[in-house]
Amino acid sequence: MSGVGRSERRARSWLLLLVALVTFWSASARATTKREPQDYGGPPPPTVGPALLWAPRVVLFPPWLVSEYALRQPIGALTRAAEKEQWPEKVVQFFTFGDRGQITLFPSLLFDFGLKPSVGFNFGWKYFLAEPNTLRVHFGFWGPDWVSTRVIDEYQLSATQTLNFEGQFVRRRDRPFYGIGPESPSSPRLRYQATTSQFSLGYQNDFWRSSALAARIGMRSLSFGAGSCCGEQSIDEAVASGAIPAPPGQGDGYIAEFQGVSLAFDSRRPRPESGTGVRLEAHGEAVFAPARGEHEGRAWASYGGTTGAALDAGGGRVFGLGVNAEFVDPMLGTVPFTDQASLGGNQPMRGYLQGRLIDRSSIVARTQYIWPVWFFLNGVVQVDVGNVFGAHLDGFKPDLLRLSTAIGIRSNGPPDSGLEILIAGASDPFESGFRYSSFRLVIGSHHGF
Secondary structure: OHHHHHHHHHHHHHHHHHHHHHHHHHHHHHHHOOOOOOOOOOOOOOOHHHHHOHHHHHHHHHHHHHHHHHHHHHHHHHHHHHHHHOHHHHHHHHOEEOOOOOEEEEEEEEEEEOEOOEEEEEEEEEOOOOOOEEEEEEEEEOOOOEEEEEEEEEEEOOOOEEEEEEEEEEEEEEEEEOOOOOOOOOOOOEEEEEEEEEEEEEEEEEEEOOEEEEEEEEEEEEEEEOOOOOOOOEHHHHHHOOOOOOOOOOOOOEEEEEEEEEEEEEOOOOOOOOOOEEEEEEEEEEEEEOOEOOEOOEEEEEEEEEEEEEEEEEOOEEEEEEEEEEEEEEEEOOOOHHHOEEEOOOOOOOOOOOOOEEEOEEEEEEEEEEEEEEOOEEEEEEEEEEEEEOHHHOOOOHHHOEEEEEEEEEEOOOHHHOOEEEEEEEEOOHHHOOOEEEEEEEEEOOOOO
């Protein structure tokens, strides 16, 4: 019995020791193991992604504010009222004439703040004199020193080929000049008066999808006038005072003959088909201005190209990317500053006024987003990065590039009665700091034909 009792006591002792060791190990493990955080129903802890979004939110807040309260909400209210009252149909009917609706006459009004405004009309006449013939006329006016007229008569040779005659006359006293080169300052802004007229005969062949071959030949004249406008100094006065050197061709007009050709390969189909595709375009023009009297003979060639791609996301929403480069080379004498590569206005870098940047070459990279606002209006956001440089992009540096941003709406119908509202701005060269030095507001008719 005593032997059995000793064995039981020994077994209980080992069992107690084992329990003590297990208990000690569990306590040590709990002491060294990190406690899992408890979820008490509050907001989740911040992560890196949302934190990084604050920077673009702050940068894009002003454009969003303009888009939301100056464009989207007012246009939305106007759209609802217009759809309810059927304004578009009534407007089109009011300005349409003829038994076949072949004649249209729309008023034209253009405010490009920083330049003189204009009023006028856009006139169109299908089947003019012949079934395949169309006449289009634009006229704008703001006193004797602001006159713009453009006439195009287009004859349809076949389903893909057209022959056209174009005449144009423009006299303006408010043309701005800031200097030449990539670092031209935003002030002072000078003015000059110029009168241009042009007559040309052209041919176009739309040979595949949106691809086209076009050629033209014609005559062009340029003359300068005295005086200025808008309370600002003229180029003549600045040159006479020694403030600036005379720009090439300043005060020296010409009468010239020109020949031009352009070729575009575009895989996109005409609307309303998908807007997805790529575009490659090249163009060139040669100008010959013989000597006359005291004016020296001149000749130059301008050429360039564009490459781009577009993605149609459906519902009329299209994203686009592209790069454009332009060059001007003298063949005899100098190239007038009015005929050198320029950016601003209706050209790329729309945050600048027309002719803001001038030099022998230019390069611009562009991204654009277009979306439907109404059945005949599109919203447009455009961002450009580029600048002008010397011959063949001489002096190009990334630090000399500038930024241009624009947001607005424009009509997607016939260009004869095109409408545009644009809010845009542009910066100094990047090396001068990220500072916007240009603001542009355009309201009215864009003469796209």
